[in-house]
Amino acid sequence: MPSVLPRIAAALESTLAFLTDPEFEALLDDPEINNFALGNPQELPLPELVGALQQALEPRDKNWFAYKMNEESSRRTIAESIGPRLGVPFAPEDVFVTNGGFGAIAATLRAVAGPGDEVIFISPPWFFYEPLIVAVGAEPVRVRLQPPAFDLDAEAIAAAITPRTAAVLINTPHNPTGRVYPTQQLEELARVLTEASDRHGRPVYLLSDEPYHRIVYDDLRFTTPAALYPPTFVLYSYGKTLLSPGMRMGYIAMAPGMPGAKQLRGLLFLGQVTTGWAFANADLQHALPRIEQLSIDVGALQRRRDRVIPALLEMGYQTDLPEGTFYAMVRSPLEDDQEFSRVLRRHGTLVLPGSVVELPGWFRISLTANDEMIEPGLEGFRRALSEVAARA
Numbered sequence: 396m397p398s399v400l401p402r403i404a405a406a407l408e409s410t411l412a413f414l415t416d417p418e419f420e421a422l423l424d425d426p427e428i429n430n431f432a433l434g435n436p437q438e439l440p441l442p443e444l445v446g447a448l449q450q451a452l453e454p455r456d457k458n459w460f461a462y463k464m465n466e467e468s469s470r471r472t473i474a475e476s477i478g479p480r481l482g483v484p485f486a487p488e489d490v491f492v493t494n495g496g497f498g499a500i501a502a503t504l505r506a507v508a509g510p511g512d513e514v515i516f517i518s519p520p521w522f523f524y525e526p527l528i529v530a531v532g533a534e535p536v537r538v539r540l541q542p543p544a545f546d547l548d549a550e551a552i553a554a555a556i557t558p559r560t561a562a563v564l565i566n567t568p569h570n571p572t573g574r575v576y577p578t579q580q581l582e583e584l585a586r587v588l589t590e591a592s593d594r595h596g597r598p599v600y601l602l603s604d605e606p607y608h609r610i611v612y613d614d615l616r617f618t619t620p621a622a623l624y625p626p627t628f629v630l631y632s633y634g635k636t637l638l639s640p641g642m643r644m645g646y647i648a649m650a651p652g653m654p655g656a657k658q659l660r661g662l663l664f665l666g667q668v669t670t671g672w673a674f675a676n677a678d679l680q681h682a683l684p685r686i687e688q689l690s691i692d693v694g695a696l697q698r699r700r701d702r703v704i705p706a707l708l709e710m711g712y713q714t715d716l717p718e719g720t721f722y723a724m725v726r727s728p729l730e731d732d733q734e735f736s737r738v739l740r741r742h743g744t745l746v747l748p749g750s751v752v753e754l755p756g757w758f759r760i761s762l763t764a765n766d767e768m769i770e771p772g773l774e775g776f777r778r779a780l781s782e783v784a785a786r787a
């Protein structure tokens with residue numbers, strides 16, 4: 396048995412148990428079910444995306460579907476678009492076009508960490524950070540955020556850093572809490588990482604997982620740590636902005652001033668190759684100039700948030716308005732979040748139990764539930780709360 400896979404299986408156990416539960420899977424297509432559980436589309440894809448893909452499928456030369464890597468035109472399109480958006484002048488040669496955020500994270504981890512290294516990640520985490528760190532042979536080290544604010548805690552990260560720390564992996568806007576870290580917290584982090592890098596004589600790289608950086612509410616200004624800390628890799632997926640996660644495209648963007656940039660360019664490329672050709676497909680790269688301009692309707696998501704969260708608060712749930720992402724965390728009225736999720740399920744509303752994302756006693760909702768699901772879904776939340784109140 397390959398040594399790393401049993402550890403990966405252990406790290407993924409609760410996630411896989413939840414996602415592959417036949418009862419849960421059967422409910423996903425049940426028209427009576429209001430799905431607030433996952434960030435999966437509950438509506439047809441953007442027609443503009445479909446049009447761009449249809450056009451990209453028409454071959455214009457013999458190389459149209461030849462092997463694609465980090466194509467020059469794709470790198471330029473991305474660098475020119477994200478430079479002004481993020482306020483960071485990324486060079487096209489520092490952009491790597493991946494098969495989604497998964498590929499971006501996996502290839503970057505492979506480039507900066509290996510056996511003997513530690514990689515710090517933040518909990519509650521996205522399900523796959525720990526397995527992806529284990530997969531490169533490094534040791535995952537978690538730093539927990541404190542509810543209910545879930546602020547980025549630079550001091551707690553500082554305390555977790557050792558001479559073996561190769562990288563810190565953060566996620567803003569944050570899945571599952573919906574927090575968008577303020578500039579001041581990121582500046583604190585940059586200070587802590589600079590000090591640790593100087594102390595240990597090696598750069599502590601920052602992996603900034605930002606697939607939701609275009610999904611922020613209330614005109615909040617998103618700050619990427621790449622603007623504050625040069626040893627930063629921005630990791631992105633188009634799957635969220637387009638709400639089409641089966642279309643696998645994303646990127647790695649290395650911040651200007653990255654130490655050892657020349658060597659890292661080669662390592663990132665090898666990281667892509669050896670994680671199984673982690674480049675975006677030819678058709679997606681052909682469609683990229685149009686795709687880069689597209690986004691789901693963030694205003695509509697915000698209106699949904701502004702209906703759902705105040706309604707939950709009014710019922711007596713404890714939660715907060717997310718600043719970005721599709722997600723919000725809600726405190727479970729029962730200590731056992733799995734049990735409360737089952738109560739909600741019986742009332743037609745699907746959520747993600749907090750224990751699946753290392754936050755027992757909470758549950759996560761996703762605002763990707765479509766408009767038709769919102770009012771019946773809220774009714775489910777109301778009835779579930781009444782049921783457990785009556786039990787008490």
Ligand SMILES: Cc1ncc(COP(=O)(O)O)c(C=O)c1O
Nearest residue numbers: 495496497521566570632634640
């Ligand atoms: C925080 C975070 N990072 C990375 C990913 C991976 O994105 P993709 O599946 O588009 O590669 C996700 C997907 O849910 C996510 O929520």
